[in-house]
Amino acid sequence: MAAICVFCASSSTIEQNWLDLATDTGKALAARGHTLVSGGGRVGMMGAVAEGARSGGGHTVGVMPEQLVSREIADTKSDELIVTDDMGSRKNVMIERSDAFIVLAGGLGTLDELFEVWTTGYLNLHRKPIVLLDPDGFYDDLLAWLDRLADTAFVKRPALERVIVARTIDAALDTIESRL
Structure with missing residues (x-):
């Protein structure tokens, strides 16, 4: 099974639907036998994804810089x-x-x-799959802007293809598993 890093918000003022998505993502990772790698915080979506993974019996790895250990409230349960x-x-x-x-x-x-991870992947410093799990169109405007940049040659189309958009947790994990 894979070690899958989840990037997400660490703010403690996130709406419940985002916390639920993070929790469900962690649970799904654990259910499929994957290890969670996260930013090491126990608040916001970052904490929710870790708690979700642990609640499903998953292994969690938190990574946090020393200066943020107290500020982000380190996930000491990792x-x-x-x-x-x-x-x-x-x-x-x-x-x-x-x-x-x-x-x-x-x-x-x-x-x-x-x-x-997008830039380093495009530069072939790694070949690891990158998936935007975006059930509600959170990133649609950013992706549309980047697509317009490709028309100006500031961003190359193959670079845009390095990131896959998934609308469901299962689709995100299926995409990753098919590319490992």
Whole structure:
């Protein structure tokens, strides 16, 4: 089975539907025997995905920079909690420890993580699947903007094809499993 990194919001003020999606994603990962790699927080969607995975008997790996351990409230229930020196090291560890990536709704941090794995994948620094799990069109405007950038040659079409959009958790996991 695979180690799947889930990028998502860590804010504690997220609406319940997003928390439910994160919880259900964690449960589905565990049900299929996958390990969860996450940002190591126990709040918001990040905490919900980890709790969902653990509730289904899944193995969880949290990765958090030292300066955020107290700020994001570290997920001390993680089977493995890796504390890094900084955010760059955090992303590197998350990429190294993961076989694939699922991106849920999130803000700047989630977008930073998405674009990091997207760019490094396009540069062939890894061949790991990247799936936007987007049941409600959260990323539709961003994807439309990126598609328009491809018309200007600022973004190449093959780069856009590196990210797959899935509307359901099962479709996201099926896509990943078919590409591993």
